Amino acid sequence: MTTAAPEPKANMGQPIPRYDAVAKVTGKADYAADVPLVRPAYAFLITSAIAKGRVTAMELEEARKVRGVLDIITHENAEKLKDAKLFNDGGYVSTTNQPLKSADIAEEGQIVGVVLAESYEAAREAAHRVRVTYDARLPTTTLDSPGTTSAPAKGQVSRHEDPHVGNFDKAFATSEVQFEATYETPPQHHNPMELFATSCVWNGDRLTIYEPSQYVHGLKHGVAEQLGIEADKVRVVNSYVGGAFGSKGSMTPRTAIIASLARRLGRPVKLVATRDQGFNIATYRAETRHSIRIGANSNGKLAALSHEGWELSSRADPYAVSGTKTTTRLYDCPNVESHVAIVRADRNTPGFMRSPPEVPYMFALESAMDEVAHLLRMDPIEFRRLNDTMKEPIGGKTYTSRSLMACYDEGSKAFGWAARRSEPGSMADGDWLIGYGCATTCYPTQMAPAAARVRLQRDGRTRVEIAGHEIGNGAYTVIAQAAAERLGVPVEQVSVFIGDSDLPPAPVAGGSNSTASTCSAVMMVCDQIRQRLFKAVMPRESVVDKAKETVGLGQTPVTQAAKSDAPVDREKAFDALGVGVVEEYGEWKPEGAPLDSFRAMHKGQMRMVGGPEFKSGIAYAFGAEFVEVRVNRWTREIRVPRLLGAFAAGRIMNPRTARSQLMGGLIWGMSAALHEATEMDERYARYVNDNLADYLVPVNADTPSVEVILLSEQDDQVNPAGIKGLGELGNVGTNAAVCNALFHATGQRIRQLPVRLEKLEV
Numbered sequence: 001m002t003t004a005a006p007e008p009k010a011n012m013g014q015p016i017p018r019y020d021a022v023a024k025v026t027g028k029a030d031y032a033a034d035v036p037l038v039r040p041a042y043a044f045l046i047t048s049a050i051a052k053g054r055v056t057a058m059e060l061e062e063a064r065k066v067r068g069v070l071d072i073i074t075h076e077n078a079e080k081l082k083d084a085k086l087f088n089d090g091g092y093v094s095t096t097n098q099p100l101k102s103a104d105i106a107e108e109g110q111i112v113g114v115v116l117a118e119s120y121e122a123a124r125e126a127a128h129r130v131r132v133t134y135d136a137r138l139p140t141t142t143l144d145s146p147g148t149t150s151a152p153a154k155g156q157v158s159r160h161e162d163p164h165v166g167n168f169d170k171a172f173a174t175s176e177v178q179f180e181a182t183y184e185t186p187p188q189h190h191n192p193m194e195l196f197a198t199s200c201v202w203n204g205d206r207l208t209i210y211e212p213s214q215y216v217h218g219l220k221h222g223v224a225e226q227l228g229i230e231a232d233k234v235r236v237v238n239s240y241v242g243g244a245f246g247s248k249g250s251m252t253p254r255t256a257i258i259a260s261l262a263r264r265l266g267r268p269v270k271l272v273a274t275r276d277q278g279f280n281i282a283t284y285r286a287e288t289r290h291s292i293r294i295g296a297n298s299n300g301k302l303a304a305l306s307h308e309g310w311e312l313s314s315r316a317d318p319y320a321v322s323g324t325k326t327t328t329r330l331y332d333c334p335n336v337e338s339h340v341a342i343v344r345a346d347r348n349t350p351g352f353m354r355s356p357p358e359v360p361y362m363f364a365l366e367s368a369m370d371e372v373a374h375l376l377r378m379d380p381i382e383f384r385r386l387n388d389t390m391k392e393p394i395g396g397k398t399y400t401s402r403s404l405m406a407c408y409d410e411g412s413k414a415f416g417w418a419a420r421r422s423e424p425g426s427m428a429d430g431d432w433l434i435g436y437g438c439a440t441t442c443y444p445t446q447m448a449p450a451a452a453r454v455r456l457q458r459d460g461r462t463r464v465e466i467a468g469h470e471i472g473n474g475a476y477t478v479i480a481q482a483a484a485e486r487l488g489v490p491v492e493q494v495s496v497f498i499g500d501s502d503l504p505p506a507p508v509a510g511g512s513n514s515t516a517s518t519c520s521a522v523m524m525v526c527d528q529i530r531q532r533l534f535k536a537v538m539p540r541e542s543v544v545d546k547a548k549e550t551v552g553l554g555q556t557p558v559t560q561a562a563k564s565d566a567p568v569d570r571e572k573a574f575d576a577l578g579v580g581v582v583e584e585y586g587e588w589k590p591e592g593a594p595l596d597s598f599r600a601m602h603k604g605q606m607r608m609v610g611g612p613e614f615k616s617g618i619a620y621a622f623g624a625e626f627v628e629v630r631v632n633r634w635t636r637e638i639r640v641p642r643l644l645g646a647f648a649a650g651r652i653m654n655p656r657t658a659r660s661q662l663m664g665g666l667i668w669g670m671s672a673a674l675h676e677a678t679e680m681d682e683r684y685a686r687y688v689n690d691n692l693a694d695y696l697v698p699v700n701a702d703t704p705s706v707e708v709i710l711l712s713e714q715d716d717q718v719n720p721a722g723i724k725g726l727g728e729l730g731n732v733g734t735n736a737a738v739c740n741a742l743f744h745a746t747g748q749r750i751r752q753l754p755v756r757l758e759k760l761e762v
């Protein structure tokens with residue numbers, strides 16, 4: 001075993017290399033824009049230079065003169081597409097502001113036209129020659145800009161509640177230690193390497209779309225709805241997605257536009273939006289503000305907690321990530337109140353971005369916890385231990401499993417936390433001040449209905465079909481492992497087909513639900529195959545009995561009907577059945593899923609369950625994150641020599657891919673704390689650093705040491721596979737851990753991200 005492939009502990013699968021590793025490193029993996037098309041036309045978007053107002057004229061003459069231009073579409077001649085419901089309301093789209101419907105402009109960078117040409121270069125040249133004139137109004141940019149409107153998220157955002165219990169005001173007023181602070185996080189953009197591409201090909205009345213998507217079934221149904229055609233006529237294909245982080249989860253306006261243009265032109269149309277256009281035509285993480293109040297007794301017990309949040313959204317849509325459902329339930333506290341408000345400005349609609357609610361909300365809570373520990377003169381880990389709980393305070397539900405303190409214990413040992421001197425500014429190495437910080441990380445265990453088809457041949461070769469998504473998460477790999485382990489065949493014999501809406505529907509690859517949902521469905525269908533094989537060679541009654549036994553993945557030879565039985569010989573069973581291939585299809589849904597779950601699944605609509613709303617319990621994955629920072633005494637340069645996280649997330653399908661996910665999360669979280677922000681020109685409500693040169697992301701030199709510790713954890717409640725999901729767990733706590741370490745190094749508490757050196761005082 002190597003660092004990259006940690007030795008599996010109990011309830012972990014093998015750290016096999018990625019299923020798609022060779023395809024990716026040899027360039028054989030086909031990303032959406034790589035798929036060759038016959039005689040395509042190339043599209044280039046014309047986007048608005050103002051954030052608010054109207055288009056008064058578009059002069060197209062100079063553009064039409066460019067050789068190879070086929071057509072130019074504006075609001076005056078575009079097909080009027082049908083409205084679709086917001087993804088967050090159980091629909092499909094990322095925004096209800098569908099461009100090209102009228103001359104109105106509601107956000108900077110809104111699509112105001114599309115050029116189609118014989119080449120990308122011609123389309124681009126022509127697009128730049130289009131003269132657009134506007135009637136521009138003064139836009140409202142951000143939280144404190146004049147012209148915002150603010151209203152409670154409750155009632156505007158589906159399923160948003162403001163969790164509360166006890167009497168906060170009274171408890172806070174009588175607390176021995178009272179703490180109050182405001183925290184802020186900036187707007188951020190996902191910036192996946194792969195751009196927002198869409199190719200649309202019509203074959204008669206059938207449409208095929210090649211687009212990187214975290215939800216092919218959602219996109220299929222959304223496009224059909226907007227074009228007013230039957231969903232059966234639409235197919236979405238993407239075998240690989242080159243990064244997404246939430247930006248490719250819901251349907252953006254471009255797709256139906258390109259589909260409509262391809263139909264009108266009678267040729268395939270290919271769009272690869274530019275990096276800067278991607279900042280506006282897709283979603284982003286909006287800026288947030290948090291007011292935290294904590295009351296504690298001098299012995300360190302929490303008495304009162306209040307979390308108020310403000311999130312920015314567009315004029316068109318009330319989007320909020322609403323993280324108080326997590327922060328109000330994390331620690332034992334009898335008096336809790338919370339409130340989230342949405343602040344509207346002239347911006348594009350935000351959306352989910354890796355660890356949507358927890359990243360900004362846990363930054364606030366976990367920074368505040370560190371501050372209160374300092375006021376109490378307590379070790380921040382011991383402060384959390386004192387307030388750890390197996391019962392969340394709001395509804396009194398019990399965690400299905402919670403290894404938070406075990407993560408702190410293993411993590412702190414490996415990190416060397418014991419060497420930390422508690423006084424801020426008390427550790428140094430020459431000119432470098434040293435700070436150790438930690439924070440809790442957590443993410444709700446979420447699941448959604450999924451269907452799968454599995455075919456097993458007599459010789460063991462297996463084909464798994466499920467419309468999951470490879471977004472770098474390791475989906476191919478863990479799905480292959482689930483089938484191999486369940487059917488007792490070598491993983492090399494399993495072929496996996498995902499990323500195609502013609503396959504059985506699976507949920508969005510978001511909310512860290514993919515592995516739990518897809519592996520649960522695949523396992524269930526493999527069990528249907530096992531049943532058929534067992535029935536062929538065993539007395540009927542014993543099969544029915546044995547079928548009720550839960551056979552833990554990877555713990556039992558999977559060709560056995562039950563732990564006590566001798567293995568069933570696959571070839572003999574096939575011969576007894578008299579067939580060469582056994583194929584099964586099945587639909588799995590998590591316990592507690594709403595009644596209309598399967599119907600919604602077949603319409604590409606999400607019905608996610610889990611987290612605080614999980615059956616009678618509450619389901620979360622946990623971790624403890626540790627950061628060492630070094631701050632130069634004279635220049636205030638900030639370095640992060642070490643990141644370490646210890647995590648527990650139920651069944652780990654593959655310690656290699658799990659480590660990779662968590663490591664990426666730790667690095668991203670560190671970067672979000674120190675580098676990352678979308679800068680805005682407040683005069684124009686415009687994103688300024690809309691490119692990968694100015695939008696800072698970390699490089700290897702920024703992250704010399706990143707250590708991931710996976711704890712063994714068994715959770716039999718969450719789903720049959722015992723999987724909690726960990727795609728978003730890694731970056732949740734890191735923002736706070738970095739700031740807590742910076743406080744420890746310098747004695748300065750920075751409550752606005754990102755912390756750049758100009759924010760530290762010399």
Ligand code: MOS
Nearest residue numbers: 246353354510511
């Ligand atoms: Mo993730 S932000 O739910 O793709």
